[in-house]
Amino acid sequence: MQVIKILLVEVESIIAMDLARRLRALGYEVMDVVSSGEEAVEKARKNQPDVVLMDIRLSGPMDGVQAAKAIRSEADVPVIYVTSYADTATIQRAKEAEPYGYIIKPFEKRNLLTSIELALYKHRMEKKLGEKQLALEISEMNLKRFSREILSIREEEKKKLSRDLHDELGTMVVALTSGLSLAEEDINKGKVQHGLKMLRKTKAQLRDFVKKLKTIAIDLRPPDLDVLGLPTVLNTYFAKITEQAKLDITFEMDIDEKKIGEDIATVLYRVSQEAFTNIVKYANAGKVKVRLFMDNGEIKFIISDDGKGFKTDKMNVKEARLNIGLLGMQERVESLGGKFELLTKPGQGTTISIVLPLKI
Amino acid sequence: MKKKDNKDLLREVFHAFKNNLQIICSILYLQTSDVKSTETVEVLKITESRVKTIALAYDKLYASGNYDIINFGEYARDLSESVFFLYPDVSQKIVLDVDIDDTIEFDIKTAIPCGLIIAEVITNSLRHAFKNASSGNIFIRCAVKNKKYVLEAGNDGIDFPEKINMKKPETLGLQLISSLVSQLGGNVSMKRTGGTEYTIKF
Numbered sequence: 001m002q003v004i005k006i007l008l009v010e011v012e013s014i015i016a017m018d019l020a021r022r023l024r025a026l027g028y029e030v031m032d033v034v035s036s037g038e039e040a041v042e043k044a045r046k047n048q049p050d051v052v053l054m055d056i057r058l059s060g061p062m063d064g065v066q067a068a069k070a071i072r073s074e075a076d077v078p079v080i081y082v083t084s085y086a087d088t089a090t091i092q093r094a095k096e097a098e099p100y101g102y103i104i105k106p107f108e109k110r111n112l113l114t115s116i117e118l119a120l121y122k123h124r125m126e127k128k129l130g131e132k133q134l135a136l137e138i139s140e141m142n143l144k145r146f147s148r149e150i151l152s153i154r155e156e157e158k159k160k161l162s163r164d165l166h167d168e169l170g171t172m173v174v175a176l177t178s179g180l181s182l183a184e185e186d187i188n189k190g191k192v193q194h195g196l197k198m199l200r201k202t203k204a205q206l207r208d209f210v211k212k213l214k215t216i217a218i219d220l221r222p223p224d225l226d227v228l229g230l231p232t233v234l235n236t237y238f239a240k241i242t243e244q245a246k247l248d249i250t251f252e253m254d255i256d257e258k259k260i261g262e263d264i265a266t267v268l269y270r271v272s273q274e275a276f277t278n279i280v281k282y283a284n285a286g287k288v289k290v291r292l293f294m295d296n297g298e299i300k301f302i303i304s305d306d307g308k309g310f311k312t313d314k315m316n317v318k319e320a321r322l323n324i325g326l327l328g329m330q331e332r333v334e335s336l337g338g339k340f341e342l343l344t345k346p347g348q349g350t351t352i353s354i355v356l357p358l359k360i
Numbered sequence: 361m362k363k364k365d366n367k368d369l370l371r372e373v374f375h376a377f378k379n380n381l382q383i384i385c386s387i388l389y390l391q392t393s394d395v396k397s398t399e400t401v402e403v404l405k406i407t408e409s410r411v412k413t414i415a416l417a418y419d420k421l422y423a424s425g426n427y428d429i430i431n432f433g434e435y436a437r438d439l440s441e442s443v444f445f446l447y448p449d450v451s452q453k454i455v456l457d458v459d460i461d462d463t464i465e466f467d468i469k470t471a472i473p474c475g476l477i478i479a480e481v482i483t484n485s486l487r488h489a490f491k492n493a494s495s496g497n498i499f500i501r502c503a504v505k506n507k508k509y510v511l512e513a514g515n516d517g518i519d520f521p522e523k524i525n526m527k528k529p530e531t532l533g534l535q536l537i538s539s540l541v542s543q544l545g546g547n548v549s550m551k552r553t554g555g556t557e558y559t560i561k562f
Contacts, residue, residue, distance in 0.1 A: 012379065018386030021393070057375065084378035086419045087371060104419060105382035106412045110445055 004120065007049040008033040009040040009067065010082070011059050015105070019053065019082070019112075026113055037062030037070075044075040051116055053103075056083040056094065068097035078123040080115050082107060146327075164216050172209045176202055229257055230265040234272060238290070245280045247288055254293040264356055267332045268292070268301055274325045275303045275352050283307025283350060297358060304351035309344040329354075374422055381415040406483060409446055413439050413479045417472045430471045432502065433460035436478055440500055443479045447486040453495055454486070460502045464509070473540040474502075474511060480533045481513040481558060489517025489556060509546075514557030 006028050010016040020030045032043050036059050044052055052071060056064035068079040080101035081094055094102065100119035103111050179202035186195030225233055231253055238249045260268075272290070279285050285307030292301050329352070330340040338356035388408040392401045420435045421427060437458045444451045466474065478500055490496045501512045537558065541548045546562025 012383055012386075014383050014386045014390070015379075018389050021390065057379075084375050084382060086378070086422050087374075088423070088425070105378060106385040106415050107382075108412075108442055108445070 003027070003029045004050045004116070005029045005031045005047075006116070007031055007040065007043055007047070007052045007077075009035070009037070009052060009054045009058065009064065011035045011055060011057065019107075022109055022112060023053075026109070026116075028116070036060035037064065037067030040067045041070045041074065044071045044077050048075065049077055051100075051119055052077055052079045053082050053116075054079050056081060056085055056090065065094050065097050068094075068099060072097055078119040080119050161216070168212055169209065169216075172205065172212065176205055176209065179205060225265045225269060226262055230260055230268060231257060233265075233269060234290075234292075237269070237272060237276075241276050241280065247279070248286060249288045249290065251290045252292070254291075255299065256294075259294075259358060260299065263336060264299065267336055267338075267356070268354075270332055271301070271329045271352070271354060272303070274329050278325055279305050279307060279350075282310070285349070295355075299354075299356040299358060301354040301356070302351065304349060306349045309346050309348045309350050311346055370427070374418070378415060378418060381411055381418075385411050385415075405446060409443055409483065410476065410479060412442060413475045414472055416442065417468060417475055420471075421468055428467050429465045430468065431462070432464040432466050432471060432474065433458075433462045435471055435475060436460050436500060436502065439475050440478060440482060443482045444486070444498070446483065450486045450490055453493065454490060455495075455497050456482075457497060457499045459500070461504065464502060464504070470544065473544050477511070477537050477540050477558075477560065478513055480537050481515075484533050485515040485517060485556070489515045491518060493517055508561050511560040511562075512557060513560075514551075514555060516555035518555075 004027075006023055008016055008019055008023075008030055010019060010033065016033045016035075020033060023030050031047055031049055034040050034043055038060055040052065040054065040058075041062075043049070052068075054064045054068055058064055058067065062070075064081060064083070068081070071077055071079055078100040079097065080103060081099050082103045082105065083090075083094075084105045085091070085094075086104050091102065100122055101115035103115050179198060183195045183198035183202065186192070186198060228236075234251065234253075238251055241247055242249050276288075279288060283305050285305035288303065288305045290301075290303050292299070294300070326342060333340040333354050333356065336356055338354060341353040341355075342350070343353065344350040385408050388404050388411070392404045395401060395404070416439050417430060417435060420430045420438075424430065437460070440456060440458050444454075444456050481500070482498055485498050496515060496517050498515045499513070501510075503510055537548065541560055541562070544560075544562040546560055548558055548560045551557040551559070
């Protein structure tokens with residue numbers, strides 16, 4: 001262990017000799033003995049002792065309390081008073097500099113030892129606490145940034161929904177209405193064949209309308225996993241992505257479907273959605289491999305792409321959104337007692353690996 | 361020069377006095393490294409401890425806020441502990457029990473002799489009563505009985521040598537106890553039944 005270095009601030013040379021000898025006998029190093037506050041502050045700043053033992057009455061205009069305050073703010077070194085003052089007024093004033101100890105003269109050897117060790121311990125703890133506080137503040141800042149991101153994502157989703165409803169469904173309804181009107185007109189005019197043709201066309205349009213409505217509804221809430229089953233839902237979903245994003249997706253499944261509970265199925269479906277949203281938006285991938293299988297009594301779900309990958313340690317603001325998606329996946333998986341793992345490097349694709357316990 | 365008021369003056373004088381007691385203690389301590397015989401070292405150590413016993417009384421006096429009364433329980437506990445650890449090798453095997461009626465308050469003229477007596481008894485006990493012992497007790501008690509203060513101090517170690525005569529003690533420690541008791545205007549008796557016990561009434 002490193003030797004603890006002590007700075008002594010004491011006017012009386014005999015007392016200083018005594019202190020220095022006792023401290024050395026206790027295994028400490030006395031790096032300097034000074035008698036004024038000014039020297040004490042300077043030495044503390046320059047030589048960074050581990051502890052300062054400080055008398056209150058000093059030579060020179062600065063007293064021990066002032067010197068302790070200066071040392072605390074300039075050098076962050078713990079100060080212990082060693083003084084003959086035992087009156088409450090002085091102790092009160094000394095407290096202003098937040099001392100780490102107060103030893104009254106004549107001192108005892110064991111008081112020296114315990115006071116110094118306590119001061120060192122307290123100072124170490126305070127430092128640690130300060131670091132934790134800093135980490136807490138950073139994570140709070142991240143949280144704020146994330147919640148801003150989440151808000152803007154929600155806004156975007158609302159816009160998309162409104163666009164889907166208004167632009168696509170709205171246009172389709174207009175077309176349907178006008179088709180029906182045209183058919184009605186034709187039939188009124190006696191052009192029945194023409195009118196029937198129009199009705200058939202409109203009927204086909206109505207089918208498209210219902211199909212579109214279904215797609216929007218599926219996007220909004222999870223499909224009936226318990227009715228269709230996870231394999232069907234995933235296959236449908238992958239087929240849709242393949243078509244929309246021109247991705248080459250292979251899906252391998254080697255697991256008894258009945259073993260997958262509904263909550264696990266929901267998590268796997270949501271994780272797939274999140275993962276493919278990221279892949280489509282950011283990865284610039286050509287091939288994606290999805291595997292769902294049993295391993296050692298646990299469910300394993302692995303999605304790996306051959307895209308550009310990313311650095312996991314440092315994410316820029318643009319990637320914060322991706323980060324939220326990852327966090328969301330992780331939380332879903334961990335809520336079921338599972339493990340979430342992300343393997344990625346720039347230029348080496350991305351693999352998401354999930355292990356979920358079988359429902360007992 | 362501006363005249364300081366009495367309170368500030370008292371504080372300064374008090375501080376200088378305490379600092380000088382520290383200097384005396386420091387000289388006694390530093391002297392120990394300059395002497396060869398263990399007996400001399402021992403004498404210096406004990407003397408330093410006696411000075412500290414006196415200094416502690418002034419701390420208690422000053423901390424009390426009024427300058428004529430000392431809470432004797434607090435004083436006795438602190439000084440006993442201080443003396444007790446003079447011989448850490450022995451004291452780690454021994455239990456120290458200080459039982460003082462907390463309502464007892466003394467002025468400095470009574471507190472210091474009582475403090476010195478307690479210090480002598482504890483020092484003597486640690487030095488002589490527990491040779492080769494693996495455990496033992498030292499006790500200090502003080503209470504008021506029949507309108508008199510009764511201070512009992514002793515140990516349950518080796519019996520005191522029979523030849524000692526409290527009327528005409530030979531060692532300085534015992535001489536100190538005897539003369540301090542008469543300074544208090546009291547009397548002392550000593551029991552030697554499975555240890556040594558002084559009872560002082562004043």
